[in-house]
Amino acid sequence: MSTAIKRLRSFVGPEMTGPLAALVAVLVIFSIASPRFLSSATFGSVAFQLPELGLLCLAMLLPVLTGGLNLAVTFTANISGLTLAWTMFYFGGADAGPEAFALGCVLALAVGALSGLIIGVVVAYTKAHPILVSLSMMIFVRGLGEFLTRGGDISGFPDFVQPLGHGSIIGIPIPLLVLCAGVAVWHIVLQKTKLGFNTYMIGSNIEAVRYSGINTRRVVMLVYTLSGAMCAVAGIIMLSRFNSVRVGHGESYLLITVLACFLGGVNPFGGFGKVLPVFVALIVLQLLSSGLNLIGANQHLATAVWGILLLGVMVLRWVATHFTFLSHKK
Amino acid sequence: MSADASLNVSGPAPVLSLRNISKTFGGVKALDKVDFEVLPGEVHCLAGENGSGKSTLIKIITGVYQPEPGAEIIYDGRTYTQMSPVIAQAEGIQVIWQDLALFPEMTVAENIAFQSVLGRRPRLVSYSKMRKIALEALSRLGVEMDVDKPLRDFPIAQRQIVAIARALTGEAKLVFMDEPTASLTQSETDYLLDIVRMLSDAGVAVVFVSHRLAEVLEISHRLTVLRDGKLEGVYPTTDLTQSRITELMTGKSFDNVVRATPKPDVKPVIELRNLSRAGEFSDISFTVGQGETVGITGLLGAGRTELAETLFGMRKPSSGEIVLDGASVKFSNNREAIDAGVAYLSEDRLSLGLLQPQSIADNLVIASLDGIRDGVFLSERRKNEVVSEWCRDLGVKIGLPEDAISTLSGGNQQKVAIAKWLATNPKLLILDAPTVGVDVGARKGIFDIVAKLAESGLAIILISDEVPEVYFNADRVLHMVNGRAAGWFSPNECTLQEIEAAVYA
Numbered sequence: 001m002s003t004a005i006k007r008l009r010s011f012v013g014p015e016m017t018g019p020l021a022a023l024v025a026v027l028v029i030f031s032i033a034s035p036r037f038l039s040s041a042t043f044g045s046v047a048f049q050l051p052e053l054g055l056l057c058l059a060m061l062l063p064v065l066t067g068g069l070n071l072a073v074t075f076t077a078n079i080s081g082l083t084l085a086w087t088m089f090y091f092g093g094a095d096a097g098p099e100a101f102a103l104g105c106v107l108a109l110a111v112g113a114l115s116g117l118i119i120g121v122v123v124a125y126t127k128a129h130p131i132l133v134s135l136s137m138m139i140f141v142r143g144l145g146e147f148l149t150r151g152g153d154i155s156g157f158p159d160f161v162q163p164l165g166h167g168s169i170i171g172i173p174i175p176l177l178v179l180c181a182g183v184a185v186w187h188i189v190l191q192k193t194k195l196g197f198n199t200y201m202i203g204s205n206i207e208a209v210r211y212s213g214i215n216t217r218r219v220v221m222l223v224y225t226l227s228g229a230m231c232a233v234a235g236i237i238m239l240s241r242f243n244s245v246r247v248g249h250g251e252s253y254l255l256i257t258v259l260a261c262f263l264g265g266v267n268p269f270g271g272f273g274k275v276l277p278v279f280v281a282l283i284v285l286q287l288l289s290s291g292l293n294l295i296g297a298n299q300h301l302a303t304a305v306w307g308i309l310l311l312g313v314m315v316l317r318w319v320a321t322h323f324t325f326l327s328h329k330k
Numbered sequence: 331m332s333a334d335a336s337l338n339v340s341g342p343a344p345v346l347s348l349r350n351i352s353k354t355f356g357g358v359k360a361l362d363k364v365d366f367e368v369l370p371g372e373v374h375c376l377a378g379e380n381g382s383g384k385s386t387l388i389k390i391i392t393g394v395y396q397p398e399p400g401a402e403i404i405y406d407g408r409t410y411t412q413m414s415p416v417i418a419q420a421e422g423i424q425v426i427w428q429d430l431a432l433f434p435e436m437t438v439a440e441n442i443a444f445q446s447v448l449g450r451r452p453r454l455v456s457y458s459k460m461r462k463i464a465l466e467a468l469s470r471l472g473v474e475m476d477v478d479k480p481l482r483d484f485p486i487a488q489r490q491i492v493a494i495a496r497a498l499t500g501e502a503k504l505v506f507m508d509e510p511t512a513s514l515t516q517s518e519t520d521y522l523l524d525i526v527r528m529l530s531d532a533g534v535a536v537v538f539v540s541h542r543l544a545e546v547l548e549i550s551h552r553l554t555v556l557r558d559g560k561l562e563g564v565y566p567t568t569d570l571t572q573s574r575i576t577e578l579m580t581g582k583s584f585d586n587v588v589r590a591t592p593k594p595d596v597k598p599v600i601e602l603r604n605l606s607r608a609g610e611f612s613d614i615s616f617t618v619g620q621g622e623t624v625g626i627t628g629l630l631g632a633g634r635t636e637l638a639e640t641l642f643g644m645r646k647p648s649s650g651e652i653v654l655d656g657a658s659v660k661f662s663n664n665r666e667a668i669d670a671g672v673a674y675l676s677e678d679r680l681s682l683g684l685l686q687p688q689s690i691a692d693n694l695v696i697a698s699l700d701g702i703r704d705g706v707f708l709s710e711r712r713k714n715e716v717v718s719e720w721c722r723d724l725g726v727k728i729g730l731p732e733d734a735i736s737t738l739s740g741g742n743q744q745k746v747a748i749a750k751w752l753a754t755n756p757k758l759l760i761l762d763a764p765t766v767g768v769d770v771g772a773r774k775g776i777f778d779i780v781a782k783l784a785e786s787g788l789a790i791i792l793i794s795d796e797v798p799e800v801y802f803n804a805d806r807v808l809h810m811v812n813g814r815a816a817g818w819f820s821p822n823e824c825t826l827q828e829i830e831a832a833v834y835a
Contacts, residue, residue, distance in 0.1 A: 188707075192707040192708055193706065193707060193708065194699050194703070194708060197692070197696075197699060197708060198699075200688070200692075201685055201688060201692065201696060204685040204686070204687050204688050205681065205685045205686070207681065207682055208681065208682050208683065208684065208685050209685070209696070210664075211644075211664070211674075211676055211682045211683070212696045212697040212750070213663075213664045213665040213667075213668040213697050213754075214665070214696070214697075215663070215665060271685075271687055271688065272687075
């Protein structure tokens with residue numbers, strides 16, 4: 001048994017073992033509990049629900065790797081969505097053309113990136129704790145958005161926006177494709193570029209990184225800017241999924257993004273963690289809630305089960321390290 | 331064991347005597363049938379390289395680890411087959427660990443008294459009682475401190491005192507000190523040694539673990555040497571010299587020779603012209619040529635590290651000029667300095683020099699990422715090449731390049747840190763306290779590398795507060811006092827004692 005685990009570990013990488021094990025467990029348990037679980041309907045619903053949370057989770061991941069946090073992810077997504085919505089309204093609302101949509105997306109990305117950049121600048125220069133800085137940003141963006149929308153929904157977009165949220169290309173939902181692209185980009189940035197390298201290093205010890213001749217402020221600012229831009233992508237997808245924008249959409253995802261990162265083996269203090277295990281962890285969470293839904297459990301209970309799962313993961317992780325400790329000593 | 335013959339048999343009974351202590355970890359014998367004895371009121375030094383079993387022995391005495399069957403611990407006339415931390419503390423065995431295990435955010439009084447207040451009934455905290463305990467413990471040491479101030483306001487030497495004071499709140503009969511002087515300046519060390527003497531006079535036995543052999547000779551009455559988990563022998567310190575201790579610890583003999591050679595007409599690499607930085611150092615002028623090693627020594631706070639960081643572009647000089655390769659330079663950050671060929675090995679390897687949790691490979695390439703870049707992407711293959719190349723060249727023993735750097739010994743860590751800077755292809759290498767936390771045996775390896783680098787034409791500035799290091803390894807030695815150049819020495823033309831006399835004057 002232990003050799004099998006070891007072999008699995010060396011094959012998929014140590015970070016991947018936990019999330020994959022959880023994935024297998026969820027698949028096995030629910031396919032026993034409900035014969036309808038292993039069906040295209042389940043996977044269809046997962047495929048459409050996963051992207052919003054997934055994109056926000058990517059936005060959360062980079063700051064977490066530096067030992068920080070971006071609590072403004074959901075509201076940054078909202079305000080970016082609003083930017084897109086207003087741009088389309090400016091060009092005629094439901095009659096706006098694709099150019100207006102394209103321009104709106106660019107502006108949305110710019111707004112998201114700006115929100116991140118502001119957090120990054122403050123964190124990098126004042127060395128204030130990212131929790132406080134991003135919390136302040138979250139409150140600012142939320143207040144601004146609610147003021148501008150008077151707390152209401154904004155809807156009425158051109159018809160061609162719909163497929164972005166609901167359409168499929170060769171059977172794969174477009175939002176899922178966007179998420180996969182995001183995962184791929186993040187994976188490459190983190191594993192292959194100087195920025196990614198420095199992101200991990202800063203998460204371990206920012207002063208030692210500075211002493212190694214790396215402009216740590218620049219890296220921190222870039223990390224939060226990218227985080228903000230990824231929020232904008234999430235905001236655009238959310239707009240097309242709901243066909244409306246409201247400040248507060250996806251608010252409940254905020255802490256789930258943090259927890260999904262940790263479920264995916266990311267070190268809560270920064271420095272370690274990879275994108276793909278986080279992606280698998282997200283699938284686990286989504287399958288879990290779909291599965292519970294299928295066997296008739298209450299939606300709120302699903303949330304509670306997420307919490308229990310994450311607590312369980314932490315205990316298991318402790319047990320695992322305890323066991324390796326024992327086997328080393330004996 | 332044979333060297334133990336000189337032990338005074340008719341003297342007082344030992345306060346602690348261990349027989350036949352063995353301990354195995356994962357198939358490795360950390361301790362192999364070791365005997366150890368401490369007399370009342372004695373200052374006893376426990377010497378040995380890292381991994382020789384010193385810490386394991388201390389942990390067995392204090393009950394953290396249990397020895398293997400057959401062991402016997404006789405403490406204060408009673409025989410135990412094993413200790414437990416509770417018994418050890420209750421019976422007056424105290425340990426001051428290297429990291430002190432203090433609480434920086436709490437007050438001095440809380441730090442000193444918490445052990446004697448905690449766990450007692452009534453379960454209420456009386457701050458006035460804590461203050462009283464703390465003041466009493468401090469006055470036993472003849473020290474005055476503001477016990478209401480948080481500990482973080484005090485320098486490391488004072489914290490050391492607090493740790494000792496805490497050890498004295500219990501009726502200590504036997505105190506272990508693990509590397510107590512590692513981060514202290516000379517005057518602070520002297521102060522600490524005085525306190526150790528005072529404890530010894532008061533009948534408290536002190537077991538002293540230190541890498542600094544001069545201190546060991548100065549303070550201890552006897553010395554127990556461990557090597558590879560075995561007892562090498564017990565010696566009265568009056569018969570020993572530093573080099574003899576090193577020999578005993580490593581099993582090899584080291585002859586310290588002055589490496590300085592006159593280097594006329596070398597091409598200057600860096601020239602400092604009246605370099606000053608307000609409040610830190612002033613009017614420093616010197617030149618380091620190709621293949622030359624300039625040593626800088628002086629007490630902590632002499633401005634050495636500040637000077638080094640100024641050359642490295644991390645601080646800006648307030649006046650004066652730095653000339654690198656014939657051109658005046660003004661760095662606005664250390665990246666510019668690195669690109670211009672200046673490398674700086676920080677004195678604080680643990681928190682500034684290396685990223686302890688990260689891998690050996692990543693630590694080695696972090697300062698020279700452009701060297702492993704393939705277009706916009708970093709190349710894993712090039713990284714591994716660079717790492718294996720440097721590890722081979724510098725003789726670094728590593729397991730896997732992906733292992734955390736913290737798994738390496740101090741000496742090997744320092745070699746990786748040197749490789750990290752060599753990978754930036756420097757012209758000038760500034761080494762700030764390169765042997766801190768490095769075993770005596772491994773120090774020579776570091777200086778062999780430094781000598782080879784100098785031979786290959788690198789200009790080197792070697793900063794150390796251990797005078798012998800600069801004396802034996804530098805061509806010229808600058809003595810700094812309060813940020814000023816107090817004098818120059820040529821190791822070829824002076825003795826070690828002359829420099830030491832100047833530094834510790």
